[in-house]
Amino acid sequence: MKLFITAALLSCALSLSAQQALFNSSNIVSPQINDDASVTFRYFNPSAESVKVVGDFLAADPAVVIPTEIHMSKNDNGLWEGSTATPLAPELYSYAFYVDGVRTIDPANVYTSRDVTTLSSIFLIGDGCDGLYGIHDVPHGSLTKVWYHSDILDVDRRLSVYTPAGYESSGRNYPVLYLLHGMGGDENAWSELGRACQILDNLIARGLARPMIVVMPNGNVDMPAAPGESHLGLSVPNFNLPHTMDGTYEKVFPEIVNFVEANYRTRRDKASRAIAGLSMGGFHALHISKDYPDMMGYVGLFSSAIFPLKEENIPLYADMEEKIARQFENPPLLYWIAIGKDDFLYGINTHYRSLLDAKGYDYVYTESAEGHIWRNWRRYLASFAQLLFK
């Protein structure tokens, strides 16, 4: 029983196999993170006349829709190249190329993220803000995609659940953070764009956050699961989904809490439950925490879309003043509001804070630079998580 094939032959044979499987062998390095943390982008295209880089690391005038661009230069071989003018701060960044005006991801970079309807290329400088976005040699939690049944909606729906390192064997009960996405987002947004697992792994390993379960539901009641993960198949994602801010999600939310508490080892008191969300998720967190005033001990409103919609038609959003008064009779241990100075929701958050101030309700306010972007939300999560369950 002898088979005379050597490692070299195997590698050759598997390269042939790779062709069968539609592989592509590109030798172009892009993005290249330089030693000084500047970044060089490369793109091979002899026939293109102009190639630009756009990215969330480029200076953007909040009044201008299109961010500043990097214009790439072409060499004689048709290879385009362009670099950032300066080093970049440790962070996770998104970018795309515009090739003669046509947007494309970077073909040399296999790492992408989908933010609602748009796929972008991504890269990481250092290990992100405070090193929290990197995967270090620390104990790692698990991330589970699990389905629960909504009796009210009569449909199975998908959740992402982070359980901290040691959960499987510790026998302990854990507090739970419910972490909500923004409009057009889904149950994958916080783990993929938000680096939630890395942030929690690293904070817990450093002793800066308590071990906790983080539940990331899908806030679009018309969508059982993220695009590509439901019966809708690989259909085009939609930014404006119906029934996202009409009170339905707030109404069905206790089903999620009940599922989590029935299926995970949780602590089941108000002081062991937190809810936070970004943008539309902040709106949801605000209303869920006020409508179930005994449920959530910690509330985080990240760049929150604080809009009562058609409150005359939607009982859940009516009587907001009275309901918040009831919530603050036995107030949350922490009511945390964060927003960036350039956020288009800055004004409405300022107004909301003035209403809380007028009533003397306690809250903690954090103001950051920049606008309605994921790097703010990752930082807000890192800050908020350190304040929980202590």
Add this chain to the structure above:
Amino acid sequence: MKLFITAALLSCALSLSAQQALFNSSNIVSPQINDDASVTFRYFNPSAESVKVVGDFLAADPAVVIPTEIHMSKNDNGLWEGSTATPLAPELYSYAFYVDGVRTIDPANVYTSRDVTTLSSIFLIGDGCDGLYGIHDVPHGSLTKVWYHSDILDVDRRLSVYTPAGYESSGRNYPVLYLLHGMGGDENAWSELGRACQILDNLIARGLARPMIVVMPNGNVDMPAAPGESHLGLSVPNFNLPHTMDGTYEKVFPEIVNFVEANYRTRRDKASRAIAGLSMGGFHALHISKDYPDMMGYVGLFSSAIFPLKEENIPLYADMEEKIARQFENPPLLYWIAIGKDDFLYGINTHYRSLLDAKGYDYVYTESAEGHIWRNWRRYLASFAQLLFK
């Protein structure tokens, strides 16, 4: 406490916010699955001179590396369009565009898959082969990304674990299928490219497969986790990794079994354990099942790379004849070999079967059309899973 903002304004405001977050609004529909299951591709690029589609749905002459292409035509507005000549069979397909010779994914399609080093666009016709790749209204299992510690390698490593619907609450113990990837693959390959969760959900719901746990480890002992999921950050994936076929993985494999059996409710006898793998994973499945002859009751070799490498230096691959004789003294309940007629490994599999035939060892052989491609491996999984634990 009144905030006078209507839904229409909110939508407008969030569209502005979308710009902050680097969104792209494309109105191009591509791919378009037509009513007759033909597919139309579109790509906007006024300045390009030639745009072609390549994809694994196109006829490929096994002797020719580049598959047949679809040449797209440009209209006066710069929109390119091309369609398949015929309807496509229900399946998950991969494709890319070549724009003036430069490979790119389809910018209008947010769905991609990374196969080792290459990102491609994907689409699904119907719900795939026998409807098994779609997400139907059936009970869904969970998929967990979990880390275990390898004492031998002294590193934490990542696993994907599918637990069938009802696992959380049933209290039952389940049999386990260990499902291994090919060269350059990782612990995400079977769930992402292989549609393993959908195949299992659907087979179990139809009563065609027993509820089982499916463990998808990472077979590259030098890689703690898939590209982008380890301390290596978002580094360029590598096809030829060291130590993948030198006996190390087979040596450390019992650590994976021990972790799974310590942390999941499993049945822990040979008749309740199966191992299968594709290509390099078939090689691993062959050697693991022969080296631990009391461990695996079911063995699946999918397009298997049956190569003993440097057997003079690697004790694990030496004495193969004697070890397989020992394995077949108390034979597996099923030894299942599958390969495609066009697979570059067809000859070596035929040779291996002749060796088994010469000894009179029982096995089941399945021969399919086509070559070394994922649609064969998805079909092999669907066939193999129906034969297990019965």
